[in-house]
Amino acid sequence: MSAPILEVSDLKTHFFTRAGVVKAVDGVSFSVGAGEIVGLVGESGSGKSVTGFSLMGLVDPPGRIVSGSVKLDGEELIGLSWNQFRALRGSRIAMVFQDPMATLNPVLTIGTQMRLAISAHDKTSNRAADARAAEVLTRVGIPEAQSRLGAYPHEFSGGMRQRVAIAIALLHGSQVLIADEPTTALDVSIQAQILTEMRDLAAETGTALVWISHDLATVSTLASRLLVMYAGRIVEQGPVATVLRDPRHPYTAGLLRSLPATAKPGQDLFQIPGTTPSLLDPPPGCPFRPRCQHASEMCVTDPALEMSGNRGLRCFHPLRETVNA
Amino acid sequence: MSDPVMKPLMGDASKAISPWRDLWWRFCEDRVALFAFGVVVLLVLMALFAPLISPQNPYDLSGLSLRDARRPPGFVGSGGYTHLLGTDAQGRDLLSAILYGLRVSLQIGITAGAVALVIGTSIGIAAAYARGFVETILMRIVDLQLSFPPILLALVLVALLGQGQAQLVTALVAAQYAYFARTAFGAASAERSKDYVEAAAATPLSARRIVFRHILPNAMPALIVVATVQIAYAIALEATLSFLGLGLPVTEPSLGMLISNGVKYMMSGRTWISVYPGIMLIILIVAINMVGDHLRDILNPRLDK
Amino acid sequence: MSGFIIQRLLQAIVVMAVMSVIVFAGIYSIGNPLEILIPPEATQDVRERTIARFGLDRPVVEQYFYYIRNLLQGDLGRSYIYNEPVLHLISGRLPATIELVLVSVLGALFIGVPLGMLAGYRPDALSSRIIMAVSILGFSVPTFWVGLILILTFAVELGWLPSGGRGDTAELFGTSWSFLTLNGWSHLVLPAINLALFKLAIMIRLARAGTREVMLGDTVKFARAAGLSEWTIMTRHVLKLISIPIVTVFGLELGSTLAFAVVTETIFSWPGVGKLIIDSIKNLDRPVMMAYLMLTAGLFVTINLVVDLVYALLDPRLRRGGAA
Secondary structure (H helix, E strand, C coil): CCCCCEEEEEEEEEEEECCEEEEEEEEEEEEECCCCEEEEECCCCCCHHHHHHHHHCCCCCCEEEEEEEEEECCEECCCCCHHHHHHHECCCEEEECCCHHHHCCCCCCHHHHHHHHHHCCCCCCHHHHHHHHHHHHHHCCCCCHHHHCCCCHHHCCHHHHHHHHHHHHHCCCCCEEEEECCCCCCCHHHHHHHHHHHHHHHHHHCCEEEEEECCHHHHHHHCCEEEEEECCEEEEEEEHHHHHHCCCCHHHHHHHHHCHHHCCCCCCCCCCCCCCCCCECCCCCCCCHHHCCCCCHHHHCCCCCEEECCEEECCCCCCCCCCCC | CCCCCHHHHHHHHHHCCCHHHHHHHHHHHCHHHHHHHHHHHHHHHHHHCHHHHCCCCCCCHHHCCHHHCCCCCCEECCCCCEECCCECCCCCEHHHHHHHHHHHHHHHHHHHHHHHHHHHHHHHHHHHHHCHHHHHHHHHHHHHHHCCCHHHHHHHHHHHHCCCHHHHHHHHHHHHHHHHHHHHHHHHHHHHCCHHHHHHHHCCCCHHHHHHHHHHHHHHHHHHHHHHHHHHHHHHHHHHHHHCCCCCCCCCCCHHHHHHHHHHHHCCCCCHHHHHHHHHHHHHHHHHHHHHHHHHHHHCHHHCC | CHHHHHHHHHHHHHHHHHHHHHHHHHHHCCCCHHHHHCCCCCCHHHHHHHHHHHCCCCCHHHHHHHHHHHHHCCCCCECCCCCCEHHHHHHHHHHHHHHHHHHHHHHHHHHHHHHHHHHHHCCCCHHHHHHHHHHHHHHHCCHHHHHHHHHHHHHHHCCCCCCCCCCCCEEECCEEECCCCHHHHHHHHHHHHHHHHHHHHHHHHHHHHHHHHHHCCHHHHHHHHCCCCHHHHHHHHHHHHHHHHHHHHHHHHHHHHHHHHHHHHHHHCCCCHHHHHHHHHHCCCHHHHHHHHHHHHHHHHHHHHHHHHHHHHHCHHHCCCCCC
16 A cells, blocks of 8 residues: 555544543544545444544544644644644545534525635635636536525535535545545435445545444445444454454444344344443443453453554454354 | 533433532532622622611611711711711611612512512413414513513503502513513423423323423523523612612612612712612622523533533 | 515504504503693683693593594694603704614624624633623623713713713704714713613623534534634634624614613713603603603614514525525
8 A cells, every 4th residue: 555645643532521531532543545435433422523523633622632643644733733734624634524504504605605615725716716616516416506606505405515515625625535424414315325426526536535434334335444433442444345244353243233234034133232331531441341242351451453464453352253144 | 511522422421410419510610600609698698687787777767867967988976886888868877778778679679580480481381381372472472572671661660650669579570571481481382392292281181280390390491590680680670760760769778779869979079878889789780690691501501511 | 575574564563553552551541641731729721721722531542543643644742841842852852862872882783792702712711701701790780880980980080071961063964963073972982881881791792602602513613624714714604603693682682772771861961862751751741751652662663673684684594485
């Protein structure tokens, strides 16, 4: 693999609340190659969204990136001043969020919002900006883009709105696009459309995509590599097909088993016993221990990330057998 | 401790504390608001025990001597004691007058607030529960009233009804119940449309039970905030009316009346007659508002961090 | 859109009609105007003539219609006290009040909103806390008290500004306005600050609350993710979003400000409509009270209408049906 466009090392983002320290992201490491699509999966409460925010430098107080390194095309992002980071946001690294009705300003036309996004990094005339905006909108699949510039977000359907948000994110040709549950708020039929469109768009523009989601099924159709997150850490990572066919971490196995698609008809749906742990002052050791059938005394200490080839694992008792598909 | 990013991260830890305890803890976090709360409690106690702690009974006309009138703070009067804050135009000890005035002001403010709360909440909840035509009529009236400035309404009512405590309270209540009605209506409507209430309303379960056990408790936080602010407003309004000469009769001076009495002496340098009652009034109102403010901040679910 | 306007206009007319009935009924029941109009020792003859002249013996309903008819022709009756046509009385004093209220209200808006946004941007910073503390004072302390203190400090102790009255005026559009002269401003400053304080406090708090809420939302996050500067976000996104509730409250509070002008005018001896109404309440001058209240009601209704229109302008979602 050529030099990764995004390299994350031991990232830790903690929230300092009145109740204690919430270790939302506690030692996350991964890298993304140029033009690669990577899926970051986990349940809610796993810290995946916070990871996304951390990469953009958008962690709100009382949260803070405590330690670690994030390198965008070799350039270290942690420690940059607000203004330095701002110059990169939207131009070299961009993000789209879950609900486009909330991310787009309802009282401004999309033309205005796109102009603002353009002028954040380039000083151009309004006409030039509009032309550029129309071009990108057409790219994402919005018909008659030029005339739609004067429209307001509520005049678009959900899928179209998300396309507008994606267009804004791609205005400056960012090298990395982080997508935080971008299709979760959309109709199922539109979801598939947007998925394929984004994949093709990413391929076209050469943008690396970090797709954050709780939906293992959809992510696996899109991504080439999978990063499974649990309790603020990546517990398993590897090529999609391999991980799905041959999960090593008990949690990944449990996730796969609980997918409705893998259930046998007539049987109860499988559920991983126990609940997601609180990340408030977590106890030491492997966070999955309370729910793991294979846990032993060893698991009281934190397993480190071990890479073997292109797979990574944080577990003292990796699974050997394959899951019955 | 409930926001979309944090709550799932904290799991079950966020449910362990009782809501009232939690409220008190969070209230105490802002030391300034806590201090304000202490001040309010202190003032209420002072007002309650005014007859016991004030050096002189300002209503006792026989004890007054005009020779003592308009004396600066520290003056030793014919009664033999030191007037800590001076005397007013009638020779009354200002400290005593202020304590009694505080009492009157608080009495009126709290009474007006409480009555407006009860009336307004009843109307609001009734409108939300009954829905349909009743709701439209009631809320139209409330809306109309809300757009009319309370002070104007109070002025006119006082002119209509004459002077006196009961009349003043009526005027204040009429001017303020609409805020309670609107707030109660909002909270009650939101609750009313929830599925479990719809279901309950379809059963023979008495309306009263539904209202008291479900709708009312959910409206409480908003109502508490409104009540605090409205009591402060009632006190200020009464003071303004008294100042303009349209409030209480001269025999039971509230703080506003005391200030008004002293205005003519302000220009000639005898400022204490107006200023001290004024300071007391300000402390009272500001303290109540600070408490109400903080309550509003912590009870607003959308701003939770 | 025009259907919307017509509907609101009709509503406004209905409201005015209802108000006129209520106000008339209320005022009609206070006091006995005879006591004001004629000295107690007047003869029976004088009494009867006065009654006939003012139509006081006719039934209420007839008096009401008589009043409305005159009102629509521009005749608001004659003041019992000043023995002048009420319209004349009011219109003579109206410019002074309008001037005072406008200066106060605009000041409150253009100073309050930016301060509030600043406080909402960094809610825990020292500057924010100071701004909020000042705002609590501004909205708790009764207007009359602030007025007194202002006079005491600036007029009596420091002697910088006059303690009352209106300053020199200059003509504009056929009426005299004091904001056109420097001396006029020196007289305007204190009462305007006095009147503005309450509204300023409300604008600050509203802007702060709105800003805080918006800052925590996704729109700001997305804008930041796109690399917009904080200044651009505040002035282009946040401001537009909070302007809706601000405009609504601004309109509603405008009425309150007009009402509080009554207090300010009394303290500063400002020759406006407010002082007139206080005196007329004390003296039970019915025609003036009636006229003032009708005027206020009319103003309210107009303000509400304008606010509704501006609301529709600011929030595009209200303009048409809105797509799915």
